Every structure is written in structure tokens, then in C-alpha cells.
Amino acid sequence: MPSRASVRRFRAGLPAAALSVTVLSALLAPAQAVGAGPDPAGGRPSHAGSLQRQLEQLVAQDDGPPGVIAVLTKGKKAQVYTAGVGDIATGRPPHPDDHMRIASIAKAFSGAVALRLVDKKLLSLDATIGDVLPDQPEDWHEVTLRQLLQHTSGLPDFSADPEFLSIIQADPRHVFDSRKLLDFVAGEPLLFRPGTLYEYSNSDNIAVALMAEAVTGRRYEDLLKELVYRPVGLHRTSLPQGYRLPRPFLHGYDVAPPAAPEDVSELIGTSGVWASGGIVSTPKELGAFIRAYGGPTLLSKKTRQEQLTFRPGDSSEPAGPGTNAAGLAIFQYTTRCGVLYGHTGNTPGYTQLAATSPDGTRSLTFSINTQTSKSNKPALLARLRTVQENFACALLKDH
Template identity: 45%
Template sequence: MAAQSTTADAEVQRGLQELVDAEGGPPGAIATLYHDGRLTVMSAGRADVGSENVPAANQYMRIASISKAYNAAVALHLVQQGKFTLDDAIVRHLPDLPAAWSAVTIRQALNHTSGLPDYLQSKDFAKHIAADPGGYVRPATIIDWVREAPLEFAPGSRYAYSNTDNIVVGLISEAVTGKSYDTLLQEIVFAPAGLTHTSFPTRDISLPSPYIHGYRIQPGSEPKDVTSFISPSGAWASGAIVSTSIDLGAFIRADLGLKFFGAAQQLQQMQFIPGNSGPPGPGTNESGLGLYRYTTPCGVVYGHTGNFVGYTLWAASIADGTRSVTTTLNSPPPTGPLLDRLRELQSKAVCALLAR
């Protein structure tokens, strides 16, 4: 078994290096594997192109849409407490939402079958990024960006990834508890899971040190540091969390290990439908409630991918929450052959994780 693990780890390390060396690849890449209290860290390239430091598991980074899994953890905890049900209409708790959204349920928002228009595709969001990308944005303003837009499709009729979904769910969690979303994350997720290096900054656009720098990659140009280009407030419950690879792995293990809600809620969470995370993770992707099932050649894991300006991430765990895997690139999500290479690397990481 030890020899098998060593060989699998070498495949992951080789995959990281190939990504960094590829044309248009990230400046740096890191993968972590956790099993039996042991963390294995593999990395390639640089966390900062101005230094020789490799990406490390204790360095901060923007975890982007993996924040949606934390949002779902809060929501399912509140379901367990009886604050709302998954089949409540979102307008029941947020009556100021557009009347056209009245048929959308919390369940549909969590599994991206709501039909809510994605605010990242709105003209107002584009105007904000052009005029003041580092400026603070209120969650209510995010809703206003798409308030007049029609639903993309009848709620529940199909899957389509929308960042608006999680803004709505976060606002509902605030409404039913009378607490800020930041406080809910701390009380329900960060503290119970011991995530001492995880935060939810919305007004501070810089990262604490040490951190993995995020870069924009353009052909023929040097990587451009965009770590603090955009205010995380514009992502809010959809993607504003900052963490480390160590804490990210701890979160996804706790999430699958029922640290935040019970078995009844997990049963609802794991009603999967076809649907890719963004960007797609390894193997076949299926969408649950703030969680994706990834069926790879070596086995099944559960987690979420994410991308923010300058970062592409993935975190997953086996079903009982005892083993986890994470990958991070300090560049935007790759496309074409590079994305295929990343997904192959992630599949190899699952093989290495399960070989232990």
C-alpha cells in the first residue's frame, strides 16, 4: 500500500509540474491529500512570481465558489433548527424579491435549478467592474442588478449554475435568524470545524500574509497580479471566503462528516442531478445542495470547485468525511486542453487519496 501511495503521489506531483510548465499555465499549483491525521502536500511553481516561494498549505487564498458549500452548510443547519424548509418559496422570507421569482424554492436555489438570472452576466455588474472593481457592494445591490431580468427558465425544469442563487440563500439565512451572514458563518461553520485561518472579508480587499498571489495570464505578457483587483463584497455568500489549503480540507471533511447538520439534511443534500460545477471538476459531475458528486475512475468524492479573479480551486472528501483532497492554481480557470489536464490531475489526486 505504501508503494502504491508513493507512485500515486508522484503522478500528482508530475501533473502539477506539467500544468505549471504548460503554455498559458498557472505560475503555481498546489495539491493536498489528508488521511489518518496525515497531510500530504505537493506543489510546483511559485506562489509569487517575484520570489522563489512555492505555494504552501498554510498560505491564504480566495476560495471563490467553494464558499457556496459553506453557504449550504449554514442553510442546512438552519433547516435542522426548523428556521425554514428546503421547499419554502424564497419570497416567503424575502418578500421584497421580484414577484416573478415567487415560485422559486430554497432547494432550487441551492441546487441551481431556480432559473434565477446570474448577476455576473448582468450589464450593471459589468459597469461596476469597469468603474470601481475594488468598491464595496451591498448584497441588496447585487439583487438589484438582476431585479428586472426575467427568469431564465421555469423553476425546477433544468440545471443552470447561477451565482444569484447563493446571494438569495445567504440573505434568507440572515432574515430568519436576525444575525449577519458573517456571524452565522463563524458560529455554524468556522468555530465548530476549528477553521482558525478562514475569514469572510467583504470590505478588505487585501489578503493576510502569507498568501498565494492570484494572477491573470495573457499570451505574450508577464503574469499580472490581481490578488486585490476586485472587492470580495461583489461575491458575498457566493464566493467571498478567504482560507488556506489546510483549512479548506478541514472544512470539506467536516461538511461530509456531519459537523454542521444531521443525517436527514445530508440525505436531502445528496439528491443529485446532472450538472457541472464551475469550472467542471474531475470525472462525471452531479449537483446536490451546495455540493457536487464527482465520479472518477478511482472512485467517488464530494465537494465543490471555484474560481475568482486569479484563482482556480477544488476541494472534495469521501462520503464519511475522513479523507480530503484540494487543488489550487493561482490563475483563472483554464480552458480547452489545459482544463482537460487539470481535471486529469484532479482524478489522479483522487486515485492517490483512495490508495492510502
């Protein structure tokens, strides 16, 4: 059974084997090279050895993840780097087709659904909760879809509610009615006047999904399939309600030295995070999604301009590489080597980054199989962001 300590570390957001670099290129693109990929002269990129060492150093830390996988995609070529293990019990390395919890990157998927409905003129960014969800608390009625997507709504966060947390701590696999998660905070006023402040809240994207359902009369899970999975070509991405992960999967661990890492991959059911953090995907498919959503192909030019209107200084949770700014269910990461658009997430056993170049031709997915955030092992997060920025620079360089 999962330990109480690992359960307490939940926030929807909630000895390693020998190190290796994988040779997985043929699985990703027909013309792709072996290992970390070739440079124009026929060898490995000059940065490949440095990047590999950084991953090895990350998993070698006492509080570091048992494993890590980073996938850099440039056009039709992908470079796959791994260190450590995706399953301590077998010593199996991480793989780009492994299923994994993407945590709050699920918020980018709800953003994709909502913004595609805006393009279809079924929703407006200025539509309010009162317009679309009149049964929600009257105090919330002036909150707009735009404010929900940019975390400036002021909605109280259901996942911080004491009653919600007590249920999770008593039964981590409790099955919630996902469409009633906002009931936990329905009696609470807004935290601030909508549009005046930024505060990352899991309630926001629950409301976004409910608005999408209300204007279409269709289940959010079906809207994901129609508006996101099919257009992007995702076949291994899903929004389950239970705690099981599809096989094979990247195992997630609670790492709290001196205790041995604890497998928490299937610790918590996803009905309690739903549109804010419940999606399961793979490194390969996560890259395809972020290139479409952060690039120019999925949305109209007008809607994309709204999506990419950023608030400087407002960060994803956890913060991504470089300087962060918040758009509509997407973040801008300004690194020393250039700009990426993307999203991050963390939940027990997993910390995720998915980012793309603005033109949608290059992407980086970076997955570790333990949780870190500004409140959970912040020193590990600082090291992680440094490595992520170095990978971002490798992605943005011409060679």
C-alpha cells in the same frame, strides 16, 4: 494597476521559479510524514513521483499556473505536493497555510449555513423566497431554498448583468452593498420555471444568505462563524468586504502569453460576490471544511440525505474531475477510482477544487494560482481535470 484584459476576465464564479515539492507535514498533523508521506514499508507512496511530475508539467505549460498546491489528507496524515511558486516576486513556494480566494467554493459555505438552519428548524428546504423575502420580485416568490441550493431556481445571474459588469470594469475595487446585489436583476423575469432546468447562477447563493439572515435576524458573516467556522475549527477563514488578502497569501496571476504573468491577487473587492464567491481560506482549512460538510459530521442524517440527492450531468463551475452531478450546494464527482463530494471555483488568479470521500475521512484540495473555466482557457481546464482525477485516485486508494 490591473490591466483591462484581466478585469474583463472577471466572473465570480470570474518565468516561474524552479519546481519543488514541499516538506510541510509537521505543520498539518503531529504524526504526519515528511514530503509526500510514507508507505507502509517506510518509503514514499509509489504514486508520489508520478503525481509530482504531473504538477511540474502543469506549471511548465505556457498558459499554465505559476504555482500549484495539492493536499491529500487521509485521517490524521496529510501529503502536500507543490510545484512552481506562490509568489513570483520572491520565488516562495505555495504553503498549506497560505490565504487564498476560494471563489465559488464559498457557495458550499452558504449551503452549510442554510442546511444547519434547516436542522435547527429555522428554515425549510421548501421555504420560498416569497415566504422569507417578500420584498424580492413577485415573479421569484415561488422559488424554494432547495432550488436555490441546487441551481434550479431560474434566477437571472446578477454577475452577468451589463450594469454590474460596467461598474467592475470601471472600478474593480468598487464597494457594493452586498445585500442589494440582486437589485441588478430585480426587473428581469425568471429564466425558466423553477425546478425544471439546471443553470449555475451566482444569484442563487446571495438569495440563500439573505434567507438565512431573514430567519435569524443576524448577519450572514456572524452565522458563518457560529454555524461553520467554530464547529469545524476554522481560524484562518473569513468573508472580507474589501480587496486585501490576509498575509501570507498565495498570489494569483492572470496568465496570458506572451505577456508576463500579472499579479491580480488583490484586483477585485469581494463585496460584489459576497456569499457566492467572497470567502478567503487556506488549503489546510479548506480540507477541514469539506471533510465536515461533505462527510457525515456537520448535518443530521435526514438533512444530509437531501443534500446528497444529485442531478446527474449537472456540473460545478468549473467542472470537477470525472462525471459531475449537482446536489444541494455540493457536487458528486464520480472518478474512475470512486466517488467524491465537493465543490470547485474560479475567479481572477485562482481555480479551486475541494473534495472529500463520502465518509469524511479523506480530502483533496487542489489550488492553482491562475483562472481557468469552460470559457477561459478550456484546454488548461481539461489538463487540470485529468491531473485532479489522478490525485483523486491516489486519495481513494488504500495506500
